[in-house]
Amino acid sequence: MPELPEVETVKETLKTLIVGKTVEDVSIFLPRLIKEPEPEAFREMLKGRTVTGVGRRGKFLLIFFDPWVLVSHLRMEGRYSLELQDQPKEKHTHVIFGFTDGTELRYRDVRTFGTMHLWPKGEELDRPPLYKLGPEPLSDAFTLEQFTERLSGRKTRIKALLLNQEFLTGLGNIYVDESLYTAGIHPERSVSTLTSTEVKRLYESIRSTLKEAIEAGGSSVRSYVNGNGEMGRFQLRIKVYGRKGEPCHCCGTPIVRTVVAGRGTHFCSKCQD
DNA sequence: ACACACCCCTGGAAGC
DNA sequence: TGCTTCCAGGGGTGTG
Numbered sequence: 001m002p003e004l005p006e007v008e009t010v011k012e013t014l015k016t017l018i019v020g021k022t023v024e025d026v027s028i029f030l031p032r033l034i035k036e037p038e039p040e041a042f043r044e045m046l047k048g049r050t051v052t053g054v055g056r057r058g059k060f061l062l063i064f065f066d067p068w069v070l071v072s073h074l075r076m077e078g079r080y081s082l083e084l085q086d087q088p089k090e091k092h093t094h095v096i097f098g099f100t101d102g103t104e105l106r107y108r109d110v111r112t113f114g115t116m117h118l119w120p121k122g123e124e125l126d127r128p129p130l131y132k133l134g135p136e137p138l139s140d141a142f143t144l145e146q147f148t149e150r151l152s153g154r155k156t157r158i159k160a161l162l163l164n165q166e167f168l169t170g171l172g173n174i175y176v177d178e179s180l181y182t183a184g185i186h187p188e189r190s191v192s193t194l195t196s197t198e199v200k201r202l203y204e205s206i207r208s209t210l211k212e213a214i215e216a217g218g219s220s221v222r223s224y225v226n227g228n229g230e231m232g233r234f235q236l237r238i239k240v241y242g243r244k245g246e247p248c249h250c251c252g253t254p255i256v257r258t259v260v261a262g263r264g265t266h267f268c269s270k271c272q273d
Numbered sequence: 274a275c276a277c278a279c280c281c282c283t284g285g286a287a288g289c
Numbered sequence: 290t291g292c293t294t295c296c297a298g299g300g301g302t303g304t305g
Contacts, residue, residue, distance in 0.1 A: 001298060032281095059299080076298050077283085092283090111282045113299070129300085156275055165300080173298070262277075264297075 001221065002074040004137070004170030005213035006232065007056050010080060013227030014063070014105075015054045017082045021099040022050045023065065030094035033109070036117040036128075045118060046070075046097065058133050058169030062124070069121045071130060075113035080227050081106050133169040137206050142168075147203045151191050158194065158202075159187035160261035171206065173263045174219055174241045179205045181240045186272045187260050212237065240266040 002010070023046045031039040046065055055062035055069075061080075063070040072078070085104050089096075094112065097105040107114070119127050134150075135142045150168075154161060161167050162176045171179070180187050182205035185198055194202070213219060218232030221242060225231055239249055244257035248268040258265050 073299080075300080109282095110284075111298085113282065115300090154274080160275085163299085262298090 001076045001172055001174065002078070002218070003059055003172035003175050004056075004210055005175070005216075005234065006218035006226075007059050007061050007074065008214050009218045009226045009232065010061060010074075011054050011056045013230075014061075014080060017227055018051045018063075018099075018105055019053060020051065021101060021103065021105075023047055024098045024100045027096040027098065028094070029096075030112060033094055033107075033112065033114055034116050034118075036119070042116075042118050057125070057130050058136070058165060059172065060130060064121060067121050068118050069124050071117040071119065071124055072107075073115045073129065075109070075111070075115070077111050078107065078109040078114035079225055081108070081229055082227065132166045134165060134167045135169065137168055137170055138210055144200060144203045148196070148199055151194065151199060154191040156191060157188045157260060158185060158191050159263075159265060161191055162206075163261055163263065168206075170210070173265075174221060174238070175206075175209055175213065177241045177266045178239060179209045181267060181272060182209055184272055187258075187265050187267055189273075240268065242266065 026043040026046050028034060028039045028043060034042050045068055049065035049068065051063060052066045053064040055064065059073060061072045061074065063072065083104050083106055085098060085102050090108060092108045092110045093106050094109055095107040095116070115129065117129060124130055135146065159176055159180065162171050162179070163173070177187070179202065183198065183202040185194070185202055213234040216232055216234035216237065217226060217230065219234040219238060220231035221235050240255050243255045243266060245254050247253065248255060248271055251268065251270050253268055253270040255266050256269050
C-alpha cells in the first residue's frame with residue numbers, strides 16, 4: 001500500500017525512466033480510473049506531449065506532460081512500469097502510455113482503486129483530489145510549532161487524525177503505527193491529552209520514520225514495487241505493523257492488534273501509553 | 274468536530 | 290480437495 005515513502009521512491013525511479021519521452025498514444029482499458037476529464041479527452045490531451053518531470057504531493061504521484069499534469073493515486077496496489085511495446089500485457093494492466101520511442105509506461109492495479117486526474121499544470125493544487133491536502137510532513141514549512149498549532153483544540157484519537165490527509169498528508173496505516181510506536185504513544189490517545197513532550201516526540205518520529213523508509217526504498221508489505229519493479233527494504237525494519245503476537249523489539253511484550261478508525265492497528269501495550 | 278457505516282475491488286487466507 | 294466467506298485498505302460519501 002503505497003504511502004509517502006513508496007510514492008517518493010516511485011517518483012525517483014520514474015524520473016530516470018520517462019522524462020524526455022513523448023506520448024504517441026494512450027490506451028485506456030478501464031475508463032473508470034480516469035476521473036477527470038472524460039477518458040477520450042484525457043487521451044487526446046496527452047497525445048504528442050512530452051514528459052517534463054515527475055513529482056509527488058502526499059501520496060499522489062504527479063507526472064508533468066506540459067502543459068498538463070497527471071495526478072495519479074496508486075491506492076493499494078497501483079504500480080507503474082516501463083516496458084517495450086511488444087512485450088505481452090500483464091494481467092490487470094489498465095492504462096498504457098505509449099511513447100514514440102517504442103517504450104510504454106504501463107499502469108497496473110489489481111484492485112482498481114487507483115485514480116487519475118489530468119489538470120492544467122499549476123491548477124492541480126486547487127482542484128480535486130489535491131485541493132484539501134494538509135502539509136507535507138518532510139517539508140521545511142512543517143515545523144514543530146505548526147504541528148502543535150494544528151493539534152490544538154482537536155479531541156479525536158491521535159491515529160485517526162494522523163490518517164486524515166487534510167490534517168497531514170502522506171501517512172497511511174503502516175507509517176502511522178510505526179511513528180506512534182517510535183514516539184511511545186498509544187494509537188487511541190485523545191489528542192487533547194498529549195503533552196508537549198509527546199507532541200515533540202511524535203513530530204520527530206513521523207519525520208525520522210518517513211526519512212528512514214525513503215532511504216530504504218519504501219516498504220514492500222503487500223505488493224509494492226518501485227518503477228523498476230524492485231521491492232523496498234523498509235519492511236525489514238518495521239517494528240509493529242503486521243507483527244501481531246510477535247515480541248516487541250524493546251520489551252518483548254507481544255504486539256497487540258486492534259481496530260482503530262476502521263484500520264488494523266498494531267502497538268505495544270507496554271511501550272505505548 | 275467526531276464516529277461510524279458503507280462502498281469501491283480482488284486474491285489470498287481461513288473456515289467448513 | 291473444493292467450495293464459500295471473510296478480510297485488507299484509502300478515500301469519498303452519507304448519517305447521527
